[in-house]
Amino acid sequence: MQNNRNQSQIVLWEGSPNYVSVYPIENDNSIVTIENAKILSYTGTKLNGNKIQYGPTESIAPFTSNNVSIQYEILPYKSQPTSVNKILTNIKAYKIETFLEGNILLIIILMAILVFICYLFFTRLLKKLRKPYVPAKKVV
Numbered sequence: 001m002q003n004n005r006n007q008s009q010i011v012l013w014e015g016s017p018n019y020v021s022v023y024p025i026e027n028d029n030s031i032v033t034i035e036n037a038k039i040l041s042y043t044g045t046k047l048n049g050n051k052i053q054y055g056p057t058e059s060i061a062p063f064t065s066n067n068v069s070i071q072y073e074i075l076p077y078k079s080q081p082t083s084v085n086k087i088l089t090n091i092k093a094y095k096i097e098t099f100l101e102g103n104i105l106l107i108i109i110l111m112a113i114l115v116f117i118c119y120l121f122f123t124r125l126l127k128k129l130r131k132p133y134v135p136a137k138k139v140v
Contacts, residue, residue, distance in 0.1 A: 009074045010040070016065035017054050024062055029055040037072040044068065 017030040032044075032052045039047065046053040052070065 008076055010071065011037075011074060012069060012071045014067065014069045017052075017068055018057075018060070018064075018066050020063060020065045021060075022062050025060040026058065027055075028057045028060055029053070032070065034070065034072050037074050039070065039072045041071045042069070044070075 017032050018028055019025070019030075030053070032054070034050050034052075037050070039050065039052070042052050044052040044054050054066070054068065057066075
């Protein structure tokens with residue numbers, strides 16, 4: 001979709017600025033940035049220039065998404081035409097802290113124990129394989 005240099009274009013973006021995770025999210029603070037445009041209306045908590053902040057939100061269940069809408073006007077360029085796709089690629093979400101259930105230290109310790117057990121098993125197996133093969137004597 002191409003926009004003429006002398007005309008502005010109004011765009012409505014609907015979607016989720018949040019990271020949809022399979023794990024519970026402890027804290028989520030998303031910021032959507034709309035560049036080279038004038039924001040007309042939005043659903044969010046705070047507007048700072050061309051950045052809209054969503055959050056901070058706490059204790060989000062897995063697979064949860066928030067639907068928001070942003071209506072903005074793409075301003076006419078003097079040097080080159082702009083496309084809507086170029087603007088939409090600048091929508092960003094960041095500052096997401098994911099809380100994994102369980103103790104990470106416990107998982108690391110269990111993995112180390114498993115590696116050690118595998119090491120012992122394979123070293124003993126190699127010692128048995130290194131012994132020379134001596135055929136049994138036939139008793140007549």
